[in-house]
Amino acid sequence: MSEASAKSDEILVSFRGVQKSYDGENLIVKDLNLDIRKGEFLTLLGPSGSGKTTSLMMLAGFETPTAGEIQLAGRSINHVPPHKRDIGMVFQNYALFPHMTVAENLAFPLSVRGLSKTDISERVKRVLGMVQLDAFAQRYPAQLSGGQQQRVALARALVFEPQLVLMDEPLGALDKQLREHMQMEIKHLHQRLGVTVVYVTHDQGEALTMSDRVAVFHQGEIQQIAPPRALYEEPKNTFVANFIGENNRINGRLLSRDGERCIVELPRGEKVEALAINVGQVGAPVTLSIRPERVRLNGHSGECINRFSGRVAEFIYLGDHVRVRLEVCGKTDFFVKQPIAQLDPALAVGDVVPLGWPLEHARALDPLLEQ
Template sequence: MSEVGASAGADEILVSFRGVQKSYDGENLIVKDLNLDIRKGEFLTLLGPSGSGKTTSLMMLAGFETPTAGEILLAGRSINNVPPHKRDIGMVFQNYALFPHMTVAENLGFPLSVRGLNRTDISERVKRVLSMVQLDAFAQRYPAQLSGGQQQRVALARALVFEPQLVLMDEPLGALDKQLREHMQMEIKHLHQRLGVTVVYVTHDQGEALTMSDRVAVFHQGEIQQIAPPRMLYEEPKNTFVANFIGENNRLNGRLHSQDGDRCVVELSRGEKVQALAVNVGRTGDPVTLSIRPERISLNGFSEACANRFSGRVEEFIYLGDHVRVRMEVCGKNDFFVKQPIAELDPTLAVGDVVPLGWQVEHVRALDPLLEAN
């Protein structure tokens, strides 16, 4: 969405979750105390691993699940007891959910006839929405005669045809192959920009979330860990879970040696000291996990200006077309990755070479210690 569009609706809240909880057995909370405001016209993605509560939150907003506690407001009024078909919400699922015995045009007309529109209005709107998703020639086909991408377009058109104020999408591109999926990501994003409708999108694919969204809410164990625009989420993760879940991330474990305002020094297990941004740290002596993105690491001569400078041994090259991932042993850790664009890679670099490398203070974040064994 353009910056203008995003800020124009920024003050107007369309959806509010207030203290929302969900439990299926009365003991374990799938969603814990969710407080979330969704702005009118924004594209918000709920991102997280399986079982993190993102889909349950979407289903409560759709009306297919009821909150155990708390309240959901749509345009300022509580919808806890409003049935799904009266919420003015469009839905797109991964499995398309099209009626197989109806043509494309009939599938699209169905939500309109249920709402009591006359035939002329229905055919006008169906025509308009078919052209929007570039399927004008397919009106008389049946779902079985369409490819997966075309079916997904029809499902998208059906969610938009009655001009809802809110469209919910649950892993809508999960069944498509990589190339088609990436193409559809851009199509949905551009449709959103043109229509200005509010979209809440659920995915476990971080690349998809970063590509499409105005803001992303990262879920873990029923709670939002961080909610921010994609770039901020990637560059400024608030905790170790977000740093690991979004993009690639090198982790170094150590203890807080000293802190001075928003800067700190962390001592690694073998005694090396790293200067870092103090983002989420405890007291001196407490364990800390450092987070450094692979593309922020400089090799050889490029590392001379870096505040943190070490040596690393090249273990492996992983070729990825436009860039190379170099696996290195650094500070006793043998899965430390450096990402180098092909144009910048030193062609003489070989497995076994020991080279200087470094990173700036502003590119290493001192976060909460990682509790898992990895």
């Protein structure tokens, strides 16, 4: 088994009670306790202002925690300057030296670390091969495309073989196709090298595609940290359910609870059986979360415990699947996602159809507070 595939439980980075405030009043990062495992690909995901980039910058050494401690490989790095942390960095704007060739850009982190000329040229050659840029060693950044420049920035972060690589929205400036290609390339590089990667993005698809674990940030706190599938299928609260993927939200109140299951009453009196994930007392408001791809239409809804009818309002065609907007239980924006092959071609706007969803795909969560 390769080093990379043997995910270690050894902790490389530890945030302990870390806080950050710029004005002494408002905490951008509230009370961060986070362990990052050696060799994992961890993504910090969240909207703008959620504290994810600030957390990354404190780890890099460009920001200082207001309180708490950050440890790297078992020692506190709160007062260690960035260049002494043995950390590689990749930014969105590449930050390459325009007056240096690709090879010189890659040699720079090695020469400041005092490596010999022979070692430097060997390492530069190896890392150029790794990012498939062997033929571009003598070019200048301005002569490269965005994707090639991003590859050079990636190579420069890896060339001195750091134990940790931090990436801040590194693919934000690339077009969709190139971005998706680079996502896979970074993921495969990570698997090959076994280096620990901490990646910041606000793009949920990117986080789900690339990561071993994802930490969802909101208002300076981690709302949930889990592998991608668990995060999508088992959100712990309404914020995570809404932020990751598409989600049908229906507000109601808790009618009864029996262990892990509960019954939720909707505003017009309909009752839904759901999993009680994050609910208060009986009578308290809850938000139901149901993924659009888990809703079954027509005959497929026959065996579902939760059955309703919906009026078809709109079809939104997306190539491989269709989103059908329906009016269900008084909501005008209830979505069902259907693969093209499964869509009934006779279905038309205005049709009233039976629909349903299994109990295990309805999650009763905390009430949605309008942001």
